[in-house]
Amino acid sequence: MGGSVKDLQSKQELDTVLHEGSPVILHFWASWCEASKQMDRLFSHLSTDFPHAHFFRVEAEEQPEISEAFSVSAVPYIVFFKDGKTVDTLEGANPSSLANKVAKVAGSVNSGESAAPASLGMAAGPAVIESVKEFAKDNGSSKLESGLSDPLKNLLQQLIESHPVMLFMKGSPEEPKCGFSRKVVDILKEEGVKFGSFDILTDNDVREGLKKFSNWPTFPQLYCKGELLGGCDIAIAMHETGELKDIFRDHGVLTSSSEAKETDPEKTSTTSSLAGKGGVTDSTGLSATLTSRLESLINSGPVMLFMKGRPEEPKCGFSSKVVEILQQEKVDFQTFDILTDDEVRQGLKVYSNWSSYPQLYIRGELIGGSDIVLEMQKSGELKRVLTEKGISEKQTLEDRLQKLISSSTVMLFMKGTPDAPRCGFSSKVVNALREEGVRFGSFDILSDEEVRQGLKTFSNWPTFPQLYYKGELIGGCDIVLELRNSGELKSTLSE
Numbered sequence: 001m002g003g004s005v006k007d008l009q010s011k012q013e014l015d016t017v018l019h020e021g022s023p024v025i026l027h028f029w030a031s032w033c034e035a036s037k038q039m040d041r042l043f044s045h046l047s048t049d050f051p052h053a054h055f056f057r058v059e060a061e062e063q064p065e066i067s068e069a070f071s072v073s074a075v076p077y078i079v080f081f082k083d084g085k086t087v088d089t090l091e092g093a094n095p096s097s098l099a100n101k102v103a104k105v106a107g108s109v110n111s112g113e114s115a116a117p118a119s120l121g122m123a124a125g126p127a128v129i130e131s132v133k134e135f136a137k138d139n140g141s142s143k144l145e146s147g148l149s150d151p152l153k154n155l156l157q158q159l160i161e162s163h164p165v166m167l168f169m170k171g172s173p174e175e176p177k178c179g180f181s182r183k184v185v186d187i188l189k190e191e192g193v194k195f196g197s198f199d200i201l202t203d204n205d206v207r208e209g210l211k212k213f214s215n216w217p218t219f220p221q222l223y224c225k226g227e228l229l230g231g232c233d234i235a236i237a238m239h240e241t242g243e244l245k246d247i248f249r250d251h252g253v254l255t256s257s258s259e260a261k262e263t264d265p266e267k268t269s270t271t272s273s274l275a276g277k278g279g280v281t282d283s284t285g286l287s288a289t290l291t292s293r294l295e296s297l298i299n300s301g302p303v304m305l306f307m308k309g310r311p312e313e314p315k316c317g318f319s320s321k322v323v324e325i326l327q328q329e330k331v332d333f334q335t336f337d338i339l340t341d342d343e344v345r346q347g348l349k350v351y352s353n354w355s356s357y358p359q360l361y362i363r364g365e366l367i368g369g370s371d372i373v374l375e376m377q378k379s380g381e382l383k384r385v386l387t388e389k390g391i392s393e394k395q396t397l398e399d400r401l402q403k404l405i406s407s408s409t410v411m412l413f414m415k416g417t418p419d420a421p422r423c424g425f426s427s428k429v430v431n432a433l434r435e436e437g438v439r440f441g442s443f444d445i446l447s448d449e450e451v452r453q454g455l456k457t458f459s460n461w462p463t464f465p466q467l468y469y470k471g472e473l474i475g476g477c478d479i480v481l482e483l484r485n486s487g488e489l490k491s492t493l494s495e
Contacts, residue, residue: 005040005047008056011066023053023106024081028060028072032170032177032201035093039076042095046102053106061178074218080105148209156206156213161226163196164253168210169220170201177201180232181220187239188222193253225251227317227370234316246355247318250369290347297344299364301334302391306348307358308339315339318370319358325377326360330393331386363389397454404451406471408441410493413455414465415446422446425477426465432480436490469493 008014008026017024027043029036040057047055060067060075070079078098080088082105090097148156160166165188171177173185177199188195200207200219211217214228222229224247229235238244247253286294298304303326309315311323315337326333338345338357349355352366360367362385367373376382405411410433416422418430422444433440445452445464456462459473467474474480474492483489 005044005055005057008058008063008066011069014056014066017054017056018081018084021083023050024056025053025102025105026056026058026070026079026081028058028067028070028075028077028079030060030075030178033075036076039078039093039095039098042098043078046099050102050106053102061180064179148212152205152209153213156210157226159198159206160223163194164225164251165193165195165248166223167195167197167220168200168206168223169197170199172199173197178219180218183232184220184222184235187235187244191239191245191248193248223317224248224253225371227321229316243356246349250354250356251371286347286350290343291351294344294348294351295364297336298361301332302363302389303331303333303386304361305333305335305358306338306344306361307335308337310337311335316357318356321370322358322360322373325373325382329377329383329386331391362386362391397450398458401451401454401458402471404443405468409470410438410440411468412440412442412465413445413451413468414442415444417444418442423464425463429465429467429477429480432484432489436484436493438490438493469495 005027014024014026025043025046027040029040031037043055043057047053058066060072060077070077074091076091076093078090078101079086080090080101087105088101090101159168167173167181167184167188169176169178169181169184171181173195176182176185185197198206200210207219210221214221216228216231218231220231220235222231222235229238229244229247235244238247297306305319305322305326307314307316307319307322309319311327314320314323323335336344338348345357348359352359354366354369356369358369360369360373367376367382367385373382376385404413412418412426412429412433414421414423414426414429416426418434418440421427421430430442443451445455452464455466459466461473461476463476465476467476467480469492474483480489483492
């Protein structure tokens with residue numbers, strides 16, 4: 001091996017070397033990244049000190065197949081192999097950690113020595129110290145804390161909303177600094193849209209902050225009307241299916257294409273590709289089978305959202321926004337992930353004559369996409385429509401318990417009913433109340449496990465029966481009997 005760093009050309013080449021079982025250290029780097037260059041110099045020194053290990057370098061953005069195989073989202077990134085298996089990784093520029101991890105995987109220079117930086121040979125030892133000094137000088141003052149400051153949040157929001165279509169990329173549209181950014185720029189140019197851009201290599205606070213702000217760890221990041229669409233892969237997929245054009249049109253983003261070119265040919269091709277099974281309906285051109293399925297899905301719940309992803313894990317900013325709005329309105333809603341079924345995804349566009357997602361339906365009627373839903377929420381129209389359609393707010397367990405407790409001035413939660421108690425304690429409380437001539441409401445906690453368990457927590461009282469007066473807990477069987485025996489029960493329940 002001779003202590004040198006080789007440029008890895010293919011995944012197959014790596015697999016061949018791993019099969020031999022020797023230690024392998026793989027460095028993902030980028031020519032534009034200064035931290036990568038500094039780590040690469042140390043990487044070279046380490047290869048000299050550990051000649052029995054294989055040291056490979058991969059330019060991450062020029063070798064996407066290898067990068068994707070190891071889920072590389074940032075550089076520098078190092079992967080360590082031993083006996084043909086991945087044993088460790090290192091993300092970011094950390095000279096000391098790199099030296100330690102290499103020594104641990106490849107073995108110390110002299111037999112019996114520890115795998116600490118001090119045990120490194122003449123080549124790497126000074127390089128580690130020098131690299132640590134360089135990174136401390138370059139990066140020490142600009143490192144972000146785990147949270148984002150309000151000024152940074154405001155800056156990011158302003159940048160995102162500075163253009164209807166906004167691309168955060170490496171480099172500029174005229175001179176992209178990575179292949180992924182270049183692809184998205186080319187797509188936007190093909191779509192004929194005007195877009196703003198920000199070079200995240202010029203501002204590390206924006207670069208690191210935006211990852212947390214958007215919960216999206218890589219670049220480029222593409223936004224439309226302030227909502228994240230995604231990165232390179234998503235932009236490519238949406239472009240190829242025509243969905244990116246639909247989103248731009250539905251959100252009022254002008255393109256250089258003519259209206260006829262945008263709509264008629266695409267609609268015709270979509271319709272023709274979906275027709276042909278089960279007989280074609282006259283109104284839409286969709287097969288009767290697909291039409292029936294779409295109608296069934298649309299009416300599968302009073303409030304139905306066709307979205308990308310799931311409510312717990314939306315796959316686009318627009319879907320995330322509508323989920324958030326429905327949760328704020330406190331309504332129950334069903335969803336369908338259109339990314340899991342291309343027939344539904346394409347067919348619903350034709351059926352509803354609405355070319356993008358998400359699509360929100362209430363009682364089988366299309367309300368619209370994220371822009372319309374957001375406007376309706378702001379104006380109060382959404383709440384009015386939900387009320388008119390008989391969609392009530394989702395009741396929390398706490399709300400339900402509070403209503404039950406307040407449903408009668410004197411309220412008894414018991415096992416069974418007053419006429420047929422199901423436990424001796426409940427029977428005793430019923431008898432005590434009747435003896436005092438107290439009128440009371442009751443609820444059989446055996447009929448509803450949610451109320452039974454929830455009320456224990458709500459009242460901080462672990463047993464039943466439980467007696468309430470004007471919404472306040474009086475107590476259980478022992479307390480009620482004590483009040484009766486002392487002559488205070490009736491007066492307590494009539495104050």
